[in-house]
Amino acid sequence: MALLTRLRWTLQRLGLAQAWAQCLFMLVLMLAGLSWALRQDSMEALAKDSVGQNSPILFGTAPVAQWNTLYELDSLAAQAHANTEASLRATNKRQTKPSPSDKQALKVLPNNGEALFLETYRLQIEGEYAQALQVAQTMAQRFANFQLGQLIYADLMASMSGGVPERESLMQKPEALQRLQQLKTEALQRTRHAGTDALNGTYPEPVRFLSPSVQQMIVVDAQKSRLYLLAHRNDGPGLGRLHVLFDAYISIGNKGMGKWREGDTKTPAGVYFVQKHMNDFMLPDLYGSGALTLDYPNPLDKQQQRTGSGIWLHGSPSEQYARPPTATDGCVVLANDDMLQLVKLGVRAGTPVLIVEQLKWRNTPLSSTLVKSATGTDVTKSWPLRPQHIQQKTGHWTLVSAFEWTDQQRTVAVLTHELKAPGQAPQRVHSYWEKNQQQWIEVSGI
Numbered sequence: 511m512a513l514l515t516r517l518r519w520t521l522q523r524l525g526l527a528q529a530w531a532q533c534l535f536m537l538v539l540m541l542a543g544l545s546w547a548l549r550q551d552s553m554e555a556l557a558k559d560s561v562g563q564n565s566p567i568l569f570g571t572a573p574v575a576q577w578n579t580l581y582e583l584d585s586l587a588a589q590a591h592a593n594t595e596a597s598l599r600a601t602n603k604r605q606t607k608p609s610p611s612d613k614q615a616l617k618v619l620p621n622n623g624e625a626l627f628l629e630t631y632r633l634q635i636e637g638e639y640a641q642a643l644q645v646a647q648t649m650a651q652r653f654a655n656f657q658l659g660q661l662i663y664a665d666l667m668a669s670m671s672g673g674v675p676e677r678e679s680l681m682q683k684p685e686a687l688q689r690l691q692q693l694k695t696e697a698l699q700r701t702r703h704a705g706t707d708a709l710n711g712t713y714p715e716p717v718r719f720l721s722p723s724v725q726q727m728i729v730v731d732a733q734k735s736r737l738y739l740l741a742h743r744n745d746g747p748g749l750g751r752l753h754v755l756f757d758a759y760i761s762i763g764n765k766g767m768g769k770w771r772e773g774d775t776k777t778p779a780g781v782y783f784v785q786k787h788m789n790d791f792m793l794p795d796l797y798g799s800g801a802l803t804l805d806y807p808n809p810l811d812k813q814q815q816r817t818g819s820g821i822w823l824h825g826s827p828s829e830q831y832a833r834p835p836t837a838t839d840g841c842v843v844l845a846n847d848d849m850l851q852l853v854k855l856g857v858r859a860g861t862p863v864l865i866v867e868q869l870k871w872r873n874t875p876l877s878s879t880l881v882k883s884a885t886g887t888d889v890t891k892s893w894p895l896r897p898q899h900i901q902q903k904t905g906h907w908t909l910v911s912a913f914e915w916t917d918q919q920r921t922v923a924v925l926t927h928e929l930k931a932p933g934q935a936p937q938r939v940h941s942y943w944e945k946n947q948q949q950w951i952e953v954s955g956i
Contacts, residue, residue: 619645623653623831623845624700624759630662631701642666656831658693658700692834699735699759699835706738706754713752714740715870716781719912723928726755726855727862727911728784728823730842731869732762732777735835737823737844739855756855758848761833763840767867769806772818775839777865778806781913781924782821783940784861787853790825798825799846800853804863809942809954810922823863825849860938862911862926906930910938921945922953 619626626649633642646663653659713720714729722742729738739756762777763769769778782804790799801824807816818840825846826833832845842865844852911926923943930936942953 619648621652622847623649623656623659626652627656627659627662627697627700630659630666634666639666653831655829657689658696659831661690661693692837695835696735696759696832702734703736703757703759706757709738709871710743710753711751712871712873714864714866715872716864716866716913716915717911718914718923719909720752721908721910724862724911724926726857727864728857729869730760730762730863730865732767732779732866733868735759735761737842737852739852739857756851758844758852759832761835761837761843763838764836766836767865769818769821769840770816774818777838777840777842778811778816778818778821779865779867780808780810780915780917780922782806782808782863782865784823784857784859784863786859787857793824795827797822798827798843799849800825801849802853802857802863808924808940810917810924810944813942813944813953814918823849823852862913864913866915923950 619629626645630642630646630649633639633645643663643666646659646666649656649659650663717727720727720742724742726739726741729740730736731738737758737760738754740752741755743751743753764775767777767779769776785803785805788797788801788803790797793801801822803822806821807818821840821842823842823844826843826849833843837843906929908928908930909925910928912923913925914921914923916922921944923945925941925943926938927941928936928938943950944953945951
Protein backbone atom coordinates (compact mmCIF):
# COMPACT_ATOMS: atom_id res chain seq x y z
CA MET A 511 0.00 0.00 0.00
CA ALA A 512 2.87 2.36 0.76
CA LEU A 513 4.19 1.79 -2.76
CA LEU A 514 0.76 2.53 -4.31
CA THR A 515 0.38 5.70 -2.22
CA ARG A 516 3.84 6.89 -3.30
CA LEU A 517 3.03 6.15 -6.94
CA ARG A 518 -0.22 8.19 -6.74
CA TRP A 519 1.62 11.06 -5.08
CA THR A 520 4.21 11.00 -7.91
CA LEU A 521 1.48 11.05 -10.55
CA GLN A 522 -0.19 14.01 -8.88
CA ARG A 523 3.12 15.86 -8.92
CA LEU A 524 3.24 15.17 -12.67
CA GLY A 525 -0.18 16.79 -13.09
CA LEU A 526 -2.15 13.54 -13.35
CA ALA A 527 -4.62 14.11 -10.50
CA GLN A 528 -7.67 12.48 -12.05
CA ALA A 529 -8.16 8.74 -11.58
CA TRP A 530 -8.71 7.99 -15.30
CA ALA A 531 -5.44 9.76 -16.19
CA GLN A 532 -3.55 7.80 -13.58
CA CYS A 533 -4.99 4.50 -14.84
CA LEU A 534 -4.13 5.37 -18.42
CA PHE A 535 -0.56 6.27 -17.50
CA MET A 536 -0.09 3.03 -15.55
CA LEU A 537 -1.52 1.06 -18.48
CA VAL A 538 1.03 2.69 -20.81
CA LEU A 539 3.81 1.75 -18.39
CA MET A 540 2.63 -1.86 -18.29
CA LEU A 541 2.47 -2.06 -22.09
CA ALA A 542 5.94 -0.56 -22.38
CA GLY A 543 7.31 -3.13 -19.93
CA LEU A 544 5.62 -5.97 -21.79
CA SER A 545 6.96 -4.67 -25.11
CA TRP A 546 10.49 -4.50 -23.72
CA ALA A 547 10.29 -8.08 -22.42
CA LEU A 548 8.99 -9.38 -25.76
CA ARG A 549 11.74 -7.51 -27.61
CA GLN A 550 14.41 -9.11 -25.43
CA ASP A 551 12.99 -12.60 -26.09
CA SER A 552 12.80 -11.85 -29.79
CA MET A 553 16.39 -10.65 -29.93
CA GLU A 554 17.61 -13.77 -28.18
CA ALA A 555 15.59 -16.02 -30.49
CA LEU A 556 16.85 -14.24 -33.59
CA ALA A 557 20.41 -14.50 -32.42
CA LYS A 558 20.12 -18.23 -31.72
CA ASP A 559 18.40 -18.84 -35.05
CA SER A 560 21.17 -16.98 -36.86
CA VAL A 561 23.75 -19.46 -35.55
CA GLY A 562 22.16 -22.26 -37.52
CA GLN A 563 21.35 -20.15 -40.56
CA ASN A 564 24.75 -18.62 -41.40
CA SER A 565 24.12 -15.29 -39.75
CA PRO A 566 25.64 -12.30 -41.56
CA ILE A 567 27.06 -11.13 -38.23
CA LEU A 568 29.82 -13.03 -36.50
CA PHE A 569 29.86 -11.08 -33.27
CA GLY A 570 26.76 -9.48 -31.72
CA THR A 571 23.65 -10.94 -30.20
CA ALA A 572 21.12 -9.65 -32.72
CA PRO A 573 20.95 -8.39 -36.29
CA VAL A 574 18.71 -5.56 -35.02
CA ALA A 575 21.75 -3.78 -33.60
CA GLN A 576 23.43 -3.71 -37.06
CA TRP A 577 26.84 -3.87 -35.39
CA ASN A 578 28.39 -5.55 -38.42
CA THR A 579 32.04 -5.17 -37.54
CA LEU A 580 33.63 -8.50 -38.42
CA TYR A 581 33.61 -10.76 -41.46
CA GLU A 582 30.50 -12.59 -42.63
CA LEU A 583 30.33 -16.29 -41.85
CA ASP A 584 28.65 -17.40 -45.08
CA SER A 585 29.60 -21.01 -45.84
CA LEU A 586 32.46 -20.90 -43.34
CA ALA A 587 30.14 -21.13 -40.34
CA ALA A 588 30.12 -24.91 -39.96
CA GLN A 589 33.79 -25.27 -40.87
CA ALA A 590 34.86 -22.48 -38.53
CA HIS A 591 32.82 -24.02 -35.70
CA ALA A 592 34.51 -27.38 -36.16
CA ASN A 593 37.94 -25.79 -36.51
CA THR A 594 37.42 -23.75 -33.36
CA GLU A 595 36.34 -26.79 -31.36
CA ALA A 596 39.42 -28.73 -32.52
CA SER A 597 41.75 -25.84 -31.78
CA LEU A 598 40.24 -25.26 -28.34
CA ARG A 599 40.65 -28.92 -27.45
CA ALA A 600 44.31 -28.81 -28.42
CA THR A 601 44.96 -25.46 -26.73
CA ASN A 602 43.16 -26.32 -23.50
CA LYS A 603 44.89 -29.69 -23.37
CA ARG A 604 48.23 -27.94 -23.64
CA GLN A 605 47.59 -24.95 -21.40
CA THR A 606 44.73 -25.59 -18.98
CA LYS A 607 43.12 -28.18 -16.78
CA PRO A 608 39.37 -28.78 -17.08
CA SER A 609 37.26 -27.30 -14.30
CA PRO A 610 35.66 -29.85 -11.97
CA SER A 611 32.71 -27.54 -11.37
CA ASP A 612 29.28 -27.68 -12.99
CA LYS A 613 29.27 -27.98 -16.79
CA GLN A 614 27.39 -24.72 -17.13
CA ALA A 615 30.08 -22.81 -15.27
CA LEU A 616 32.90 -21.16 -17.12
CA LYS A 617 35.92 -23.44 -17.50
CA VAL A 618 39.31 -22.41 -16.21
CA LEU A 619 40.42 -19.85 -18.75
CA PRO A 620 43.87 -20.16 -20.35
CA ASN A 621 46.32 -17.30 -20.09
CA ASN A 622 46.67 -16.96 -23.84
CA GLY A 623 45.09 -14.33 -26.06
CA GLU A 624 44.20 -16.60 -28.96
CA ALA A 625 42.70 -19.27 -26.71
CA LEU A 626 40.47 -16.66 -25.08
CA PHE A 627 39.50 -15.30 -28.50
CA LEU A 628 38.47 -18.78 -29.68
CA GLU A 629 36.56 -19.44 -26.47
CA THR A 630 34.63 -16.18 -26.89
CA TYR A 631 33.84 -17.11 -30.47
CA ARG A 632 32.70 -20.62 -29.53
CA LEU A 633 30.35 -19.33 -26.83
CA GLN A 634 28.81 -16.81 -29.22
CA ILE A 635 28.05 -19.28 -31.97
CA GLU A 636 26.48 -21.54 -29.34
CA GLY A 637 24.29 -18.68 -28.12
CA GLU A 638 25.93 -18.37 -24.70
CA TYR A 639 26.22 -14.59 -24.87
CA ALA A 640 26.51 -13.87 -21.14
CA GLN A 641 29.43 -16.29 -20.80
CA ALA A 642 30.95 -14.97 -24.02
CA LEU A 643 30.88 -11.48 -22.55
CA GLN A 644 32.61 -12.69 -19.39
CA VAL A 645 35.39 -14.37 -21.36
CA ALA A 646 35.74 -11.33 -23.62
CA GLN A 647 36.01 -9.08 -20.59
CA THR A 648 38.72 -11.32 -19.15
CA MET A 649 40.53 -11.21 -22.47
CA ALA A 650 40.32 -7.41 -22.63
CA GLN A 651 41.63 -7.08 -19.07
CA ARG A 652 44.49 -9.55 -19.38
CA PHE A 653 45.61 -8.41 -22.83
CA ALA A 654 44.88 -4.72 -23.08
CA ASN A 655 46.99 -4.47 -26.26
CA PHE A 656 45.12 -7.30 -28.04
CA GLN A 657 43.23 -5.10 -30.49
CA LEU A 658 41.14 -7.92 -31.97
CA GLY A 659 40.14 -8.95 -28.44
CA GLN A 660 39.21 -5.37 -27.57
CA LEU A 661 37.09 -5.14 -30.72
CA ILE A 662 35.18 -8.32 -29.87
CA TYR A 663 34.56 -7.13 -26.32
CA ALA A 664 33.31 -3.76 -27.57
CA ASP A 665 31.20 -5.51 -30.18
CA LEU A 666 29.49 -7.66 -27.57
CA MET A 667 28.85 -4.69 -25.31
CA ALA A 668 27.46 -2.63 -28.19
CA SER A 669 25.23 -5.44 -29.41
CA MET A 670 23.69 -5.88 -25.99
CA SER A 671 23.11 -2.17 -25.57
CA GLY A 672 21.70 -1.49 -29.03
CA GLY A 673 24.81 -0.26 -30.84
CA VAL A 674 27.13 2.72 -30.73
CA PRO A 675 25.84 6.09 -32.05
CA GLU A 676 29.30 7.11 -33.26
CA ARG A 677 29.69 4.01 -35.43
CA GLU A 678 28.61 5.59 -38.73
CA SER A 679 30.93 8.58 -38.39
CA LEU A 680 33.78 6.29 -37.36
CA MET A 681 33.29 4.14 -40.43
CA GLN A 682 33.78 7.19 -42.66
CA LYS A 683 37.44 7.40 -41.68
CA PRO A 684 39.76 5.52 -44.10
CA GLU A 685 42.21 4.58 -41.36
CA ALA A 686 39.39 3.04 -39.30
CA LEU A 687 38.16 1.01 -42.28
CA GLN A 688 41.69 -0.17 -43.03
CA ARG A 689 42.31 -1.28 -39.45
CA LEU A 690 38.90 -2.96 -39.32
CA GLN A 691 39.71 -4.93 -42.47
CA GLN A 692 43.01 -6.04 -40.94
CA LEU A 693 41.21 -7.25 -37.82
CA LYS A 694 38.66 -9.11 -39.96
CA THR A 695 41.49 -10.93 -41.73
CA GLU A 696 43.20 -11.75 -38.46
CA ALA A 697 39.94 -13.11 -37.04
CA LEU A 698 39.41 -15.25 -40.13
CA GLN A 699 42.90 -16.72 -39.96
CA ARG A 700 42.56 -17.56 -36.27
CA THR A 701 39.13 -19.20 -36.58
CA ARG A 702 40.24 -21.21 -39.62
CA HIS A 703 42.94 -22.93 -37.58
CA ALA A 704 41.83 -26.54 -37.25
CA GLY A 705 44.14 -27.62 -34.45
CA THR A 706 47.21 -29.82 -34.73
CA ASP A 707 46.02 -33.32 -33.82
CA ALA A 708 45.56 -34.32 -37.46
CA LEU A 709 49.12 -33.22 -38.30
CA ASN A 710 50.88 -35.47 -35.81
CA GLY A 711 52.76 -38.24 -37.58
CA THR A 712 52.72 -36.37 -40.90
CA TYR A 713 55.58 -34.64 -42.70
CA PRO A 714 55.75 -31.24 -44.38
CA GLU A 715 56.07 -31.83 -48.12
CA PRO A 716 59.58 -30.33 -48.58
CA VAL A 717 61.06 -32.55 -45.84
CA ARG A 718 62.79 -35.49 -47.51
CA PHE A 719 64.82 -36.64 -44.52
CA LEU A 720 65.12 -35.57 -40.90
CA SER A 721 67.42 -37.56 -38.67
CA PRO A 722 66.46 -38.10 -35.02
CA SER A 723 69.63 -36.14 -34.25
CA VAL A 724 67.77 -33.05 -35.51
CA GLN A 725 65.72 -32.57 -32.37
CA GLN A 726 63.37 -29.87 -33.67
CA MET A 727 62.42 -27.91 -36.76
CA ILE A 728 60.21 -24.88 -37.35
CA VAL A 729 57.69 -24.70 -40.19
CA VAL A 730 55.91 -21.50 -41.28
CA ASP A 731 52.75 -21.75 -43.41
CA ALA A 732 52.17 -18.23 -44.75
CA GLN A 733 48.74 -18.95 -46.23
CA LYS A 734 47.39 -20.01 -42.83
CA SER A 735 49.38 -17.44 -40.82
CA ARG A 736 50.70 -20.32 -38.72
CA LEU A 737 54.00 -21.44 -37.24
CA TYR A 738 54.61 -25.03 -36.10
CA LEU A 739 57.41 -26.40 -33.95
CA LEU A 740 57.95 -30.07 -34.82
CA ALA A 741 59.84 -32.62 -32.76
CA HIS A 742 60.59 -36.32 -33.01
CA ARG A 743 58.47 -38.76 -31.06
CA ASN A 744 59.52 -42.37 -30.75
CA ASP A 745 56.48 -44.67 -30.86
CA GLY A 746 58.58 -47.81 -30.70
CA PRO A 747 61.66 -49.40 -32.29
CA GLY A 748 62.21 -47.80 -35.68
CA LEU A 749 58.94 -45.89 -35.50
CA GLY A 750 60.18 -42.34 -34.98
CA ARG A 751 57.49 -39.86 -36.01
CA LEU A 752 57.12 -36.10 -36.06
CA HIS A 753 54.57 -34.37 -33.86
CA VAL A 754 53.58 -30.75 -33.36
CA LEU A 755 55.09 -29.59 -30.09
CA PHE A 756 53.78 -26.02 -30.39
CA ASP A 757 51.90 -23.83 -32.87
CA ALA A 758 51.04 -20.13 -33.01
CA TYR A 759 49.50 -17.39 -35.16
CA ILE A 760 52.10 -15.35 -37.05
CA SER A 761 52.39 -12.33 -39.33
CA ILE A 762 54.53 -12.13 -42.48
CA GLY A 763 55.68 -9.38 -44.84
CA ASN A 764 53.41 -6.53 -45.81
CA LYS A 765 53.67 -7.55 -49.50
CA GLY A 766 53.40 -11.27 -48.80
CA MET A 767 55.89 -13.95 -49.82
CA GLY A 768 58.72 -14.09 -52.36
CA LYS A 769 61.39 -11.72 -51.13
CA TRP A 770 63.71 -10.52 -53.89
CA ARG A 771 65.06 -7.10 -53.04
CA GLU A 772 66.01 -5.25 -49.90
CA GLY A 773 63.11 -3.11 -48.72
CA ASP A 774 60.40 -4.94 -50.72
CA THR A 775 58.68 -5.87 -47.39
CA LYS A 776 58.28 -9.50 -48.48
CA THR A 777 59.11 -12.67 -46.56
CA PRO A 778 61.52 -15.13 -48.22
CA ALA A 779 60.56 -18.73 -48.96
CA GLY A 780 62.99 -21.55 -48.36
CA VAL A 781 65.01 -23.33 -45.70
CA TYR A 782 67.02 -21.25 -43.24
CA PHE A 783 68.80 -22.01 -40.00
CA VAL A 784 68.56 -20.32 -36.62
CA GLN A 785 71.75 -18.42 -35.83
CA LYS A 786 71.19 -17.13 -32.30
CA HIS A 787 68.60 -16.05 -29.74
CA MET A 788 68.45 -12.40 -28.70
CA ASN A 789 66.66 -11.33 -25.50
CA ASP A 790 64.31 -8.37 -25.34
CA PHE A 791 66.78 -6.21 -23.41
CA MET A 792 69.15 -6.41 -26.39
CA LEU A 793 66.54 -5.13 -28.84
CA PRO A 794 64.32 -2.14 -29.62
CA ASP A 795 60.64 -2.38 -28.69
CA LEU A 796 59.79 -3.33 -32.30
CA TYR A 797 61.11 -6.86 -31.65
CA GLY A 798 59.01 -7.46 -28.55
CA SER A 799 60.01 -10.26 -26.19
CA GLY A 800 62.98 -11.47 -28.23
CA ALA A 801 64.16 -12.78 -31.57
CA LEU A 802 65.65 -15.80 -33.33
CA THR A 803 67.91 -14.60 -36.15
CA LEU A 804 68.05 -16.47 -39.48
CA ASP A 805 70.75 -16.83 -42.14
CA TYR A 806 68.94 -15.01 -44.96
CA PRO A 807 70.25 -14.66 -47.65
CA ASN A 808 71.46 -18.25 -47.97
CA PRO A 809 73.60 -19.46 -50.91
CA LEU A 810 70.51 -20.22 -53.02
CA ASP A 811 69.30 -16.64 -52.47
CA LYS A 812 72.70 -15.25 -53.38
CA GLN A 813 72.86 -17.38 -56.49
CA GLN A 814 69.58 -15.74 -57.53
CA GLN A 815 71.00 -12.32 -56.57
CA ARG A 816 68.42 -11.71 -53.90
CA THR A 817 69.27 -8.94 -51.50
CA GLY A 818 68.30 -7.83 -48.02
CA SER A 819 69.07 -8.98 -44.50
CA GLY A 820 67.71 -9.10 -40.96
CA ILE A 821 64.94 -11.64 -41.58
CA TRP A 822 64.13 -12.91 -38.09
CA LEU A 823 61.48 -14.64 -36.03
CA HIS A 824 60.57 -12.16 -33.31
CA GLY A 825 57.92 -10.82 -30.95
CA SER A 826 55.50 -7.90 -31.30
CA PRO A 827 55.88 -4.26 -30.22
CA SER A 828 54.42 -3.47 -26.82
CA GLU A 829 51.40 -1.55 -28.13
CA GLN A 830 50.19 -4.61 -30.08
CA TYR A 831 49.43 -8.10 -28.84
CA ALA A 832 49.72 -9.37 -32.41
CA ARG A 833 50.08 -7.86 -35.86
CA PRO A 834 47.80 -8.35 -38.90
CA PRO A 835 48.59 -11.38 -41.11
CA THR A 836 50.62 -9.28 -43.57
CA ALA A 837 52.14 -6.36 -41.70
CA THR A 838 55.90 -6.79 -41.27
CA ASP A 839 58.97 -5.66 -43.20
CA GLY A 840 59.66 -9.30 -44.08
CA CYS A 841 60.17 -10.95 -40.69
CA VAL A 842 57.94 -13.64 -39.18
CA VAL A 843 56.32 -12.05 -36.11
CA LEU A 844 54.62 -13.79 -33.17
CA ALA A 845 52.75 -12.52 -30.13
CA ASN A 846 55.18 -11.94 -27.27
CA ASP A 847 53.85 -14.77 -25.09
CA ASP A 848 54.11 -17.16 -28.05
CA MET A 849 57.67 -16.02 -28.75
CA LEU A 850 58.63 -16.66 -25.13
CA GLN A 851 57.01 -20.10 -25.28
CA LEU A 852 58.87 -20.96 -28.50
CA VAL A 853 62.22 -20.10 -26.92
CA LYS A 854 61.30 -21.91 -23.69
CA LEU A 855 60.80 -25.13 -25.68
CA GLY A 856 64.50 -25.23 -26.45
CA VAL A 857 64.90 -23.90 -29.99
CA ARG A 858 68.62 -23.43 -30.45
CA ALA A 859 71.20 -22.46 -33.04
CA GLY A 860 71.18 -24.70 -36.11
CA THR A 861 67.45 -25.48 -35.97
CA PRO A 862 66.09 -25.60 -39.54
CA VAL A 863 63.28 -23.16 -40.36
CA LEU A 864 61.13 -24.00 -43.38
CA ILE A 865 59.11 -21.03 -44.70
CA VAL A 866 56.59 -21.73 -47.47
CA GLU A 867 53.67 -19.88 -48.99
CA GLN A 868 51.32 -22.84 -48.84
CA LEU A 869 52.27 -25.90 -46.83
CA LYS A 870 51.22 -29.43 -47.75
CA TRP A 871 51.59 -32.43 -45.46
CA ARG A 872 52.06 -36.09 -46.37
CA ASN A 873 51.51 -39.25 -44.35
CA THR A 874 54.65 -41.09 -45.43
CA PRO A 875 58.21 -40.30 -44.43
CA LEU A 876 61.14 -40.03 -46.84
CA SER A 877 61.44 -42.27 -49.90
CA SER A 878 63.07 -45.68 -49.64
CA THR A 879 65.77 -44.59 -52.09
CA LEU A 880 66.78 -41.74 -49.83
CA VAL A 881 66.70 -44.01 -46.77
CA LYS A 882 69.14 -46.41 -48.35
CA SER A 883 71.34 -43.59 -49.57
CA ALA A 884 71.34 -41.91 -46.19
CA THR A 885 72.46 -45.12 -44.50
CA GLY A 886 75.20 -45.67 -47.10
CA THR A 887 73.81 -48.94 -48.42
CA ASP A 888 72.75 -47.61 -51.80
CA VAL A 889 74.56 -44.58 -53.14
CA THR A 890 72.48 -43.20 -56.01
CA LYS A 891 72.85 -40.29 -58.41
CA SER A 892 69.17 -39.39 -58.00
CA TRP A 893 70.03 -37.35 -54.93
CA PRO A 894 73.08 -35.22 -54.11
CA LEU A 895 73.80 -37.05 -50.87
CA ARG A 896 77.59 -36.93 -50.88
CA PRO A 897 79.41 -34.22 -52.85
CA GLN A 898 82.10 -35.84 -54.95
CA HIS A 899 84.93 -33.78 -53.49
CA ILE A 900 84.41 -35.05 -49.92
CA GLN A 901 87.29 -37.35 -49.02
CA GLN A 902 86.31 -40.20 -46.74
CA LYS A 903 89.66 -40.04 -44.96
CA THR A 904 88.68 -36.71 -43.37
CA GLY A 905 86.16 -38.47 -41.17
CA HIS A 906 82.68 -40.00 -41.23
CA TRP A 907 80.00 -37.93 -42.99
CA THR A 908 76.36 -38.50 -42.03
CA LEU A 909 73.26 -37.01 -43.62
CA VAL A 910 71.08 -35.39 -40.95
CA SER A 911 68.49 -33.44 -42.99
CA ALA A 912 67.37 -33.02 -46.58
CA PHE A 913 64.80 -30.63 -48.05
CA GLU A 914 63.61 -30.33 -51.65
CA TRP A 915 61.09 -27.92 -53.14
CA THR A 916 60.23 -25.87 -56.23
CA ASP A 917 61.41 -22.29 -56.12
CA GLN A 918 60.52 -19.98 -59.05
CA GLN A 919 59.97 -23.01 -61.35
CA ARG A 920 63.29 -24.56 -60.43
CA THR A 921 63.92 -27.57 -58.19
CA VAL A 922 66.33 -26.87 -55.36
CA ALA A 923 67.56 -28.74 -52.31
CA VAL A 924 69.30 -28.08 -49.02
CA LEU A 925 71.21 -30.87 -47.30
CA THR A 926 72.91 -30.92 -43.93
CA HIS A 927 75.77 -33.32 -43.25
CA GLU A 928 77.49 -33.94 -39.97
CA LEU A 929 81.24 -34.60 -39.94
CA LYS A 930 82.55 -36.77 -37.13
CA ALA A 931 86.32 -36.65 -37.26
CA PRO A 932 88.58 -38.38 -34.72
CA GLY A 933 89.45 -36.11 -31.83
CA GLN A 934 87.13 -33.31 -33.00
CA ALA A 935 83.65 -32.16 -32.01
CA PRO A 936 80.93 -33.03 -34.57
CA GLN A 937 80.50 -30.29 -37.16
CA ARG A 938 77.40 -29.68 -39.24
CA VAL A 939 77.65 -28.16 -42.69
CA HIS A 940 75.02 -27.30 -45.30
CA SER A 941 75.10 -27.80 -49.06
CA TYR A 942 72.77 -26.14 -51.58
CA TRP A 943 71.77 -27.72 -54.87
CA GLU A 944 69.84 -27.00 -58.05
CA LYS A 945 68.45 -29.65 -60.38
CA ASN A 946 69.19 -29.14 -64.07
CA GLN A 947 67.81 -31.72 -66.53
CA GLN A 948 67.73 -34.50 -63.94
CA GLN A 949 71.27 -33.70 -62.85
CA TRP A 950 71.99 -32.09 -59.47
CA ILE A 951 74.42 -29.20 -59.58
CA GLU A 952 75.92 -27.87 -56.38
CA VAL A 953 75.41 -24.16 -55.87
CA SER A 954 77.35 -23.90 -52.64
CA GLY A 955 78.39 -26.29 -49.99
CA ILE A 956 81.12 -28.15 -48.22
